[in-house]
Amino acid sequence: MKTSIASAMKRFRPGIAPTLVMMILLPLMVGLGFWQLSRGHEKQLLVDSYAERRVAEPISSVQLGDMADPAFRRVHLRGQFDAEHSVLLDNRMRDGKAGVELLQPFHDQASGLWLLLNRGWLPWPDRRTLPAFTTPDQPLNLDAWVYVAPGETFQLHADPTTAQWPRLLTALHPAALWAELGRSGFAYELRTEAGPGTYETTWPIVAMGPEKHLAYAVQWFAMALALLALYLYLGWHTTKEKPHGNGHESTQHV
Template structure:
């Protein structure tokens, strides 16, 4: 008597229980790494922001440097500095489109001449501007002032001074570059923006340190990972469902 191996029933075996098809497999192969990559990128961004906040906090707690020490150090971001000198009331910049709590306004930037002869561009803070038909109102102290400020460097692309020749003062600008201002005025100045700490010459100086906090990046990472999980779950479900339909069709196929 000749032995015949038992034939495998269609639908049996692990490979027959999951048949997603080539098109869904290709789609998942492309999308899943991208979604996971975006999630891990957001986690990396959150860690970078934590490091920046820690660096800012360390420099905020440190004693402010003298201006000569700041220049020698290369004016690192967030470094505090002591200033003593006078504001130039003739050449004020109004940085437009700055909102606080939904209120429109501007930031006031003015040249400041330190007693050592160094020019600095000092941001005195935010001013409300509810009616654009009326210029923002501000006052410039005449006397010499002792101030404390910190170096602001934009984390994105550098700001560029935007103006047209013949513009008057105060000048409304959308972007500011201190070096371009010094070049226009023919002055030797530090090519960074200094932001005032609270004091007699400051307006609203509750500066938003980061455009996006680490928690925001974590939230985005969670969304990307959730999408990746949903995609994988749908892929598994469709693969099992498709395999069952094929197995059912083969089993009930008439001979």
């Protein structure tokens, strides 16, 4: 048995180029497959955490400041919007329509905290003019939940000395806004639930669900298996195609 295996291995000659391609691509494909599985697991934990905390009763804003893990916690707020410092987040699509999300500072009366509230999505059909929105003047009672992004997003920074309000950005970190305004504020964005002063508030939790990561992982593993099968085929097929001996030699004499 060992002799036949050794003999078979001696006949396996895939060539240098296919071997180099195999050594580079196979670990890469397998690694990407496991990375997609890991990302899918992270997204599933995120979705499970969201589902659990979204059915819980809202906490007070005073409790919010002391929490080590505030992600997706529902919070009851009472306070007033700062209409002078509005941010419009660009490139937000809903049902195939282009739009923006409206973010404004909100001063909570109970805790004295400044919070960055996302009031929801607005359509933007004509990019020549900014979307129209209104801001309530009176104090409001609102329910919102803490949004913690699963990863860093690309961010366009505006020059505070020249940028005017409302400001159009692709992303915004609350800490950057508080530093610019010279205020002490909460570190995460809060997304409002449907209520007074809100727009479209049907929020997706993650841009890509866990099931998509699983599908991508299966694709990477399938491609790795196909590459391995092709490599083995070339190794055996090339060996079989090689002629045995030196071929037919001419023995004619003049």
